Amino acid sequence: MILKKIKDPKSKAYKEVVDLGDSNSRTLGFLPESAFAKYASDGQLIAAYSRDSKDLLGYILYRVSYNRVTIVHLCVAKESRGSKVALALVNELKSSTTQFDGIRLSCRNDYGIDHVWESFNFVPMKERIGRSSKKLPLTVWWYPHHHEDLLSQISEYELKNKVVAVIDMNVFLDIKDGREEESLALKSDWLLSEAILYYTREIHNEINRGATSEIKKSSRKLLNYFRVLPFKAEQEFKEVLKELKNQFPAKSKNDKSDLRHLAYSIIGGAQFFITRDEELLASKDYFKKFELQISRPSEFITHLDENIQVSKYKPQRLIGTNIDSKRVNSENIDFFTNKFLKPNEKKNQFQKTIRKALSSPKQFELITISASEEVLALIIFDRSVDKKLSIPVFRFLKSSLKITLSKHLLFKAILTSTNESRTLIEISEPFLEEEILNSIKEARFIKDGDVWKKFNYKKIVDFIQIESLISKEYIKKIEENMELQEEDDNYDFLKRYNLERHLSPIKIKDFDIPTYVIPIKPVWAEQLFDDRSNEKLHLFEAENELLLNRENVYYRSASKRSLKAPARILWYISENPVTKEKGHIKAASYIDEIFVDDAKKLFRQFEQLGIYKWRDISRTADSKSKIMAFIFSDTELFKKPVDLKFLRELFELKEDKNFMVLSPVKIKPEMYLAIYKRGME
Known part of the structure; x- marks a missing residue:
């Protein structure tokens, strides 16, 4: 088979291509000859010929816009179908357009050729209504170009700080349909602070098999709550997939999809593959050579629970302008009270705290945080005591932003306290959850009785003067928090360093630090x-x-x-x-x-x-x-x-x-x- 570009709209080869397109216009759709000629002149027409160059076997016509390639026509002569002409044309297009983000195409659903695009490693991203008189639905398919420099692997910083796990289709549907409590536990806020849940691009193929357009649409909407695993080199994917097929002969479409999920997970750098498939779970030892652990949802959660450590601060991008902040007022106080009331907490006592803040606007700042109309957080800053910023309410509802918001708001409290020359921040919220406590510890707050404290001194002092600012007991708590021992190497240096950081923005004079x-x-x-x-x-x-x-x-x-x-x-x-x-x-x-x-x-x-x-x-x-x-x-x-x-x-x-x-x-x-x-x- 010979592949070559046809550029001259006046050539005999171009006329043969147009004739082939016209003879298949019923399925290809209408395209003005002027557009056809323009794409050809721009070098966007590739034709396939027999080895002797006599017979036209097929062609692919495409356009480029917004850094994406779009297939306009993919046409194979009737007598040449089944001889991998289409595959050769698509592969040629892939190899010649790697400088772009990827390749897109639209195909009518009633043609029944989804398996063709799947075999070319395209995935269905969405449905839309076609422009024909019958308004028949089309599916938009996508193939990404994997740019090795930035986008082809999970961040090593992310791998160091989070557990990277892929969920299979059944677990995804468990979460979507609210079934199987074992899978629903993956939505826990504490878990999201320790792990990142991904899906592979194969899930698009499985969603596309949904019974109705509405089912497909709702499934695609849920994907926004997870992240897609980066797609690495296609050749590596094919090699791993071939090995898996030899080990696990696939009998059905679902079996084939399972293997593709696994191949994507392996080349994408995932650490866990979460599934309830008993046959796959029984074969978990096989996947150890790929450094991929096959786990039930419950097993995965137990693993995390046993290995939880206070993670380093890792900022995540917020939703941006979708984040909204507004004050509680007397008209909506019942709404926010009900939203943030804790189990076994007295409603009237909680509401009393809120009303106290509302009644003294110069001393209290009461803020709610929302995203897309969904309430996420409620915080109260209390400035009623001189030189102190108290936080009696520090509450967050379940969301993927819970940990991120808590860290941002703690830093906001520190900035506010420092700018207002307040030397002490005190968090007295009585219903702090474990993941919020981790954020508080990372921000260098120290537990003192029933409250969490952080001192902020805008001073330059000698080391010996620190004990006149805070108690020996508090200094000891800082040392215990940092696990410092007097027999440690560099004990004096580390003691000064940690005191300076915990009492920031204080600066210690007699401190020989680089x-x-x-x-x-x-x-x-x-x-x-x-x-x-x-x-x-x-x-x-x-x-x-x-x-x-x-x-x-x-x-x-x-x-x-x-x-x-x-x-x-x-x-x-x-x-x-x-x-x-x-x-x-x-x-x-x-x-x-x-x-x-x-x-x-x-x-x-x-x-x-x-x-x-x-x-x-x-x-x-x-x-x-x-x-x-x-x-x-x-x-x-x-x-x-x-x-x-x-x-x-x-x-x-x-x-x-x-x-x-x-x-x-x-x-x-x-x-x-x-x-x-x-x-x-």
């Missing part, structure tokens, strides 16, 4: 440090999410590896070439961890933390494609930027050298404190 000035370009500084913290409710807009993240990532060239962690850092924003604003220091942070590795690997590992695109990272990598990434956290924005004139004078006085920051510069702790004090006024 300290650096790190240059950052204005374009990145604007996105990381644009202070809109006074716009309280608008912080939930997607573009301001970084202001709420306690952690972020920054990339540098790996050629100079002088940085150490943990460390204090000051951010020097270089001169702005557009506004001509001189260089200055605007913010302070802490370096938590430093990584030096392959640029693509680190970008995938931390892609959810940063503001950078791959093109930005690739330009920073060294000749060996290595790059440095460091995690920084607890960023403080200066009240007033520290200008270049002050920095030059200070460097000359303290360091006896010129101020030059082309790469990270290590400075003395007393230099850091002088700059920090100036910035915080």
